[in-house]
Amino acid sequence: MKKVHIKSYGCQMNVYDGQRMADVLGAEGFEETATPDDADLILLNTCHIRERAAHKVYTELGKLRELKQARKADGRETTLVVAGCVAQAEGAEIQRRQPAVDLVVGPQAYHRLPALLAEARASRVVDTDLPPDDKFGHLPAPKPAAILARGISAFVTVQEGCDKFCAFCVVPYTRGAEFSRPVAQVVAEVERLAEAGVQDVTLLGQNVNAYHGEGQDGRIWGLARLMHRLAEVPGIARIRYTTSHPRDMDDDLIAAHRDLPQVMPFLHLPVQAGSDRILAAMNRKHTGDEYRRLIDKVRAARPDIALSSDFIVGFPGESDHDFEETLRLVEDVRFASAYTFKYSPRPGTPAAELETQVEPAVMDERLQRLQALVERHRQEFNHAMVGRTVEVLLERAGRHPGQLAGKTPYLQAVQIETATHRIGERVMVTIERAGSNSLFGRAVPRELAA
Ligand code: 5AD
Ligand code: SF4
Numbered sequence: 001m002k003k004v005h006i007k008s009y010g011c012q013m014n015v016y017d018g019q020r021m022a023d024v025l026g027a028e029g030f031e032e033t034a035t036p037d038d039a040d041l042i043l044l045n046t047c048h049i050r051e052r053a054a055h056k057v058y059t060e061l062g063k064l065r066e067l068k069q070a071r072k073a074d075g076r077e078t079t080l081v082v083a084g085c086v087a088q089a090e091g092a093e094i095q096r097r098q099p100a101v102d103l104v105v106g107p108q109a110y111h112r113l114p115a116l117l118a119e120a121r122a123s124r125v126v127d128t129d130l131p132p133d134d135k136f137g138h139l140p141a142p143k144p145a146a147i148l149a150r151g152i153s154a155f156v157t158v159q160e161g162c163d164k165f166c167a168f169c170v171v172p173y174t175r176g177a178e179f180s181r182p183v184a185q186v187v188a189e190v191e192r193l194a195e196a197g198v199q200d201v202t203l204l205g206q207n208v209n210a211y212h213g214e215g216q217d218g219r220i221w222g223l224a225r226l227m228h229r230l231a232e233v234p235g236i237a238r239i240r241y242t243t244s245h246p247r248d249m250d251d252d253l254i255a256a257h258r259d260l261p262q263v264m265p266f267l268h269l270p271v272q273a274g275s276d277r278i279l280a281a282m283n284r285k286h287t288g289d290e291y292r293r294l295i296d297k298v299r300a301a302r303p304d305i306a307l308s309s310d311f312i313v314g315f316p317g318e319s320d321h322d323f324e325e326t327l328r329l330v331e332d333v334r335f336a337s338a339y340t341f342k343y344s345p346r347p348g349t350p351a352a353e354l355e356t357q358v359e360p361a362v363m364d365e366r367l368q369r370l371q372a373l374v375e376r377h378r379q380e381f382n383h384a385m386v387g388r389t390v391e392v393l394l395e396r397a398g399r400h401p402g403q404l405a406g407k408t409p410y411l412q413a414v415q416i417e418t419a420t421h422r423i424g425e426r427v428m429v430t431i432e433r434a435g436s437n438s439l440f441g442r443a444v445p446r447e448l449a450a
Helices: 012-026 051-073 084-090 092-097 110-120 144-149 183-196 223-230 251-259 276-281 288-301 320-333 360-383
Strands: 002-008 030-032 041-046 079-083 103-105 125-127 153-157 200-204 238-242 266-268 306-313 337-342 389-397 403-407 413-417 426-434 439-444
Touching: 002 012, 012 030, 012 041, 012 084, 012 110, 012 144, 012 153, 012 200, 041 051, 041 084, 051 079, 051 084, 051 092, 079 084, 079 110, 084 092, 092 103, 103 110, 110 125, 144 183, 153 183, 183 200, 183 223, 200 223, 223 238, 223 251, 251 288, 276 320, 288 320, 306 320, 306 360, 320 360, 337 360, 360 426, 389 413, 413 426
Parallel strands: 002 030, 002 041, 041 079, 079 103, 103 125, 153 200, 200 238, 266 306, 306 337, 413 439
Antiparallel strands: 389 403, 389 426, 403 413, 426 439
């Protein structure tokens, strides 16, 4: 059997895409392997969001070229494929910079992989067309064994692309305009996952709460309505979604956090910055106070919700005062977790043209201060769990023998000691201790857990 090694960088949507490419190649007789060393086909599924991510690809390709040459000397062929957002953004430039690459394939062409690979045997190929055709409708369904091997939590992309055009972001260019998969297609995929044993789904989209798919009644459904439908799928106990834009956080979606027990009390809602001047320059289409009021509404619907966010420090023109506004917003909201990034100018985006780029040393200092603050809040959120009893979905073996690991509804990792419970069970756990990255607890009978 031929073997394929897929290495995904960047976001969860790339992880999902990597799995779907594995499904496509599985149907062509490829078996997945965890290392490049024994692979006939090596596929890098790349990310273009920040310069560092994009740069990694070329470093990795340099190494793979050596591997490919060494094998060729032994009479073995290796096919090298670059997929994902760097493929989309840089296209033929990749083959120019790294001649060992056989095929460059953009995120909208994955269903064409078998044909493209056949073509690439004759000459090198680039396919970075953005759709007209619906790739999801052409991708083969994963086999139950493949689903199970990936675990009882699964990603399902329901939306791709973005129409928001934040001034710093490449997504509208690499992933194109917003597209939502039809409800029936999503439901069929989630039913298949559930039949194979998946209990926990995370609905993905670059701007997932702008979901507007064709419903089973022929009307356009929003994300809230889609989740109501998915909550009816037998076996699906937990639903999350990521990543969202504050402007698309409508009342139905907020109400779903109150009304649907399957919708987990966790929300990743990037704000990026706290200063209204910077938010306007970023073209975010909301102010700091509008974000605060939105959070108040979300918390009114679901008081215990864990909030998460993304931040960029050092956007062009960001002053000390602007940065203090970001810290003030963080103090006001108190996130359970957050991702923090230094601004990275991206080719083709409006912000990259601005002449007020912030000094690297200033960016470093701001990043450290912001990280220290969000880390303090994260630890406080985790420590506040001690003594509480929450449901944990057991997902895998723990760090030590006799331990199982799972997640709370708030997406925290938990380890429990147990001889009686099994992976796939949802157990009530009293949290006894908070470590720096995990909670530790003990299972208690459900009837005692009130
Ligand atoms: N520089 C730094 N961070 C960025 N992000 C997006 N574009 C850039 C950029 N040019 C961050 C945003 C986004 C997350 C996925 O990546 O915070 O929410
Ligand atoms: Fe990028 Fe997100 Fe802004 Fe869209 S909403 S442009 S994906 S940061």
